[in-house]
Amino acid sequence: MGADAVFHVEGLRKSFGQNEVLGGISLELHAGEVTVLMGANGAGKSTLVKIISGVYARGAGTMRLAGDAFDPQTPAEAIRAGVVTVHQNINDGVVADLDVATNLTLDRLSGKGASMLFKPANIRAEAKAVADRMGLAIDLKARVSDLSLADRQMVAIARAMAHEPKVLILDEPTSSLSSAEADRLFSLIDRLRGHGVAILYISHRMSDIRRLADRIVSMRDGVISGVFDQKPLDYEGAVNAMLGRKIHLDRVVARSSASAVFTAEGLRIAHGAKPISMTLGAGEVVAITGLVGVGKTALAETLFGVRRPLAGAMQMDGKPYAPASAREAIAAGVFLVAKDRTESGIVAGFNIERNISLPFLKRMSSLGVMKKRAERLAARRQIDELGIVCRSEKDELSALSGGNQQKVMVARWMSQASRLFILDEPFQGVDISARRDIAAKLRASADGRATLIFVTEIDEALETADRILVMSEHTIVGEHRNADIDLDRLLAEVAGGPLHGVA
Known part of the structure; x- marks a missing residue:
């Protein structure tokens, strides 16, 4: 174990079935240090934390x-040994219906050796000592x-510290906080x-990392890809190690557009x-990239x-565009493929045909009667164009692979003409073959809309x-035409580094 290393992991592995996650x-x-853990979605961070916390074996x-x-073997065992985790969902660390004093002493009230007598004065005194x-x-x-x-987060951390742990794990603690609230949290950290607490701080926010990190550990695909x-x-090296830099895949021939479809001025999210x-042109495909938590989904939903x-x-x-709902956006020709297909996208019990037509049932109906032939033909056309692997349009979504489910999500919104087509992480959870199919279809069908x-x-x-476009801290910090891009500069912008104008 290295000097001052209070906690040490060696050769940790974890599989779920045939899928090796770690x-x-x-x-x-190390005692008295903040180690920041960075990793993209699916890197294995959550699994690692759950093993350390006693949730997974x-x-x-x-x-x-x-x-x-x-x-x-259990979270309680981890806590008793001196490892406490404050999870990203603040409500996991507090009991909302109880007062602050009871929250700060709750574990002692309910743990082993707790007194059978409830003494409010003792609770207040002990809570004050913790506070x-x-x-x-x-x-x-x-x-x-x-x-x-912010105050709930402080209470959750203080409750964790009431155990006087040797190791404290904080999972995306500023994800729901304003910058002023985050500053209060940083002071507590x-x-x-x-x-002398050893802190493992999981975050993608570069402002957090620059403010707190004594060392940075990057994860990618279930392994440590860099220690800094x-x-x-x-910081740029840490981001590079986290994202990887496999810039050997197919590059596109960049197109330009002189016809603006969508413009935003002074948009604050x-x-x-x-x-x-920003301005998005007809026939143009624009990508906004940035780390998790920089506001990409918030902008898409706006x-x-x-x-x-x-x-x-x-x-x-x-013309002015100020949708008050998704319904109004769709009516204006703005479609969104949401990031989480299981939560806000597919209906597993419906077949492919109905999943594709779902947002457009009114358009495919006449006097309240569904035009079955139109629905069927639309589904078949999308199956052919996107290469969805299935027996027929009657297959239920639950029978398809993740990549083919994602293709159905994209097909749904491509089955009708749009003016602005938005896709939030459309390649998440799909293999490279499905990714290329989706990308090719997006570019081939881009004429007449902004993507x-x-x-x-x-x-x-x-x-x-x-x-x-590069996004950081809920704003656009860089712009690049996809031809002879300075990748070092683009990575610096992703990492929140100093900028020198816009490309």
Whole structure:
């Protein structure tokens, strides 16, 4: 174990069936240091945290805490040993209907050796001691449900620290916080660092990482792809290691468009964020890339009417565009392929035909009667054009592979003409063959509309787009025509590095 390393993981492996999620992870956490863990979706971060936290059993490898073997079978065992996790969902760490004092002492009230007698005075005294130790300036009598997100996060961390852990894991703790609220959290983390706690901080927000990291560990595809602990920290190298740089895939021939379909001026999608201005042209495919958590989905949902912008104006074909709902956006010719196909997309119990026609049932009906032939022909056309592997349009979605389910999601919104076609992470969870099929179809059908895709993987942008915009901290920080791109500069922008104008 390295000097001051309080926690050590060696050769950790985990598989689910034939799918190996962790391929031999080795990691050290040091007392009084913040180790930032970066990894794209599917890198294995959540599985690693769940093994350390006692939620999952390890498949192979060893863990040691303060020199002793560490192999928790339950979260309670991990906590008792000195490893506490505060999960991304704040409500997982607090009980909203109880007051702050009870939350801070709840584990002692309900744990082993807890007194059978409930003494409010003792609870308040113990809660005050915890709050004072953490510098928590919150009314202990306040109900947690009445607190701001930042205060709930503080209570969750203070509750975790009541166990006096050796290791604290924070999973995307600022994902729901404003910049001012995040600053309060950072002050608390500085305090914990001063107490000698080893902190594993999971985040993609470069402002967080630059502010807190003593060292950065990058994960990709279930393995550690880079460790960065030399000062000054190599932030761009960490991003490069996380995303990979396999820039050997098919590149497109970039097209230009002189005809604007969509414009946004001064669009603000988050408090404290700089405004966004952009133009999307007819026949053009534009990719917006950036790390997880920079606001890509928030922008997609704003354009689709699911969210309201805080400021700014939009136009579609030169006319004001301010959708109050997804229904209004669809009526204006704006379609969105949502990121999470299982939550807001496919209906597993419906067949391919009905999944494709679902948003357009009214268009495919006459006097309330469905035009079955039109529905069937639309489905067959999309099956052929996108290469959906199935027996027929009557197959249920649940019978298809993930890649073919994703093709059905794209097919749904391509079955009707649109003016602005938005796709949020359309290649997530699909293999390279399906990815290329979808990208080719998007480009082949781009005439007559503007196409906007949101992707984390830079390769996906390079394979698909005519223009690439870079997003960071809920705004656009770079623009590149997809021809002779300076990849080092693009990566620097993704990492939140210094910019020198716009390409």
